Amino acid sequence: MQYQPASSHSAAIIGASGYVGAELSRLVQQHPALSLFGCYVSEHSSDAGTLLSDLYPQYAHCLKIPLQGLTDNEKSSIKHQADTVFLCTEHNISVALAPEFLEAGLKVIDLSGGFRLDAVEDYPPFYGFEHKQAHWLRQAVYGLAEWYPHEIAEAQLVAVPGCYPTASLMALLPLKKAGLLKSSKVIINAVSGVTGAGRKASLATQGAELSLQAYGLFEHRHTPEITQQLQHEVLFTPHLAQFPRGILATLYAELNDDTSDTDLTSAYQCYAEQPLVRFKKLARPAIKDVVQQPFVDIGWHRQGNQLIVLSAIDNLLKGAASQAIQCINLQLGLPVEEGLL
Numbered sequence: 192m193q194y195q196p197a198s199s200h201s202a203a204i205i206g207a208s209g210y211v212g213a214e215l216s217r218l219v220q221q222h223p224a225l226s227l228f229g230c231y232v233s234e235h236s237s238d239a240g241t242l243l244s245d246l247y248p249q250y251a252h253c254l255k256i257p258l259q260g261l262t263d264n265e266k267s268s269i270k271h272q273a274d275t276v277f278l279c280t281e282h283n284i285s286v287a288l289a290p291e292f293l294e295a296g297l298k299v300i301d302l303s304g305g306f307r308l309d310a311v312e313d314y315p316p317f318y319g320f321e322h323k324q325a326h327w328l329r330q331a332v333y334g335l336a337e338w339y340p341h342e343i344a345e346a347q348l349v350a351v352p353g354c355y356p357t358a359s360l361m362a363l364l365p366l367k368k369a370g371l372l373k374s375s376k377v378i379i380n381a382v383s384g385v386t387g388a389g390r391k392a393s394l395a396t397q398g399a400e401l402s403l404q405a406y407g408l409f410e411h412r413h414t415p416e417i418t419q420q421l422q423h424e425v426l427f428t429p430h431l432a433q434f435p436r437g438i439l440a441t442l443y444a445e446l447n448d449d450t451s452d453t454d455l456t457s458a459y460q461c462y463a464e465q466p467l468v469r470f471k472k473l474a475r476p477a478i479k480d481v482v483q484q485p486f487v488d489i490g491w492h493r494q495g496n497q498l499i500v501l502s503a504i505d506n507l508l509k510g511a512a513s514q515a516i517q518c519i520n521l522q523l524g525l526p527v528e529e530g531l532l
């Protein structure tokens with residue numbers, strides 16, 4: 192059965208069988224201004240020909256869409272007929288795929304880390320590969336939707352932020368921009384559910400191996416991403432926990448002397464008109480409140496100059512797929528929450 196897309200802005204999703212790609216396929220399918228051009232996996236994937244709803248029975252009502260191998264023919268039909276390509280692939284695969292769609296004039300919204308860092312030199316140490324697309328890296332706009340709406344609206348290539356950076360930056364940028372942070376490092380401890388590691392099986396994410404454990408100490412690739420965007424040093428430690436999805440980040444910062452509660456409240460007022468940000472002094476955000484939701488929940492607590500900010504998101508939504516929808520909404524001149532609430 193050939194999948195028949197409806198007319199409107201047409202989006203192809205590459206890497207659609209993964210956790211992020213499946214969420215994004217659902218959001219595009221349900222979006223009033225988008226049509227799903229097609230859902231793709233690698234050319235020789237064992238999932239080619241399978242219905243997405245067979246992999247994700249919870250979405251049987253909306254994802255009876257066949258996964259297609261990304262052959263040269265399919266690439267060509269995407270280039271000629273689609274408007275936007277979403278890449279939900281590994282970092283190095285996104286870097287390899289993006290240029291040919293960009294050069295064909297399409298918009299690309301990449302959900303990997305392939306275009307997030309400013310410097311090609313940071314890719315070998317943090318991503319383990321040489322980045323050969325310096326030109327496109329310079330063109331890429333960081334897709335933190337609440338912070339760079341105008342740049343995203345104009346961009347041909349958007350690099351959607353990582354999940355931990357989204358939770359961290361949404362909590363910290365208001366403080367940094369208001370000049371409230373002392374120069375000491377901000378400490379970020381964040382706990383993620385296991386879908387953060389992707390759908391491919393690995394020993395570390397198998398049930399019997401799962402516990403609550405730190406990883407990536409001092410060297411996780413999200414450290415340079417957060418530092419670059421925040422323009423402030425951080426000490427970031429991610430933790431993997433035994434629940435399916437969601438991230439809770441606990442951030443410890445020192446405030447400049449004489450910072451008042453009013454200063455803090457005013458700093459977070461930047462989110463007053465943002466429909467997908469829920470913030471409150473003394474709130475203790477919980478993962479259960481953001482799972483399957485496009486929101487980031489933020490709460491702050493202080494004792495003297497010591498500030499603790501808590502930030503919770505669904506790693507697959509605000510940490511990936513729903514933030515990508517926010518980006519395309521901005522590009523189409525739609526309200527940022529279109530198709531998400």
Ligand SMILES: NC(=O)C1=CN([C@@H]2O[C@H](COP(=O)(O)OP(=O)(O)OC[C@H]3O[C@@H](n4cnc5c(N)ncnc54)[C@H](OP(=O)(O)O)[C@@H]3O)[C@@H](O)[C@H]2O)C=CC1
Nearest residue numbers: 206208209210211232233236279280303387389390506511
């Ligand atoms: N999981 C998360 O919480 C988040 C993930 N991200 C990023 O989003 C991207 C996707 O993550 P996730 O969904 O977790 O990953 P998965 O491993 O679950 O999915 C990867 C997808 O890519 C497909 N794929 C692999 N190779 C190719 C290829 N050469 N051409 C086309 N498709 C290919 C896979 O299918 P097949 O192998 O069958 O071809 C699969 O559909 C990654 O870059 C990840 O870092 C970003 C934010 C959050």
Ligand SMILES: CC(=O)N[C@@H](CCC(=O)OP(=O)(O)O)C(=O)O
Nearest residue numbers: 302303304353354355383387388
């Ligand atoms: C639990 C877990 O393994 N999480 C992933 C982060 C997923 C994500 O958002 O990041 P990228 O888009 O940068 O891959 C990790 O630490 O590598």
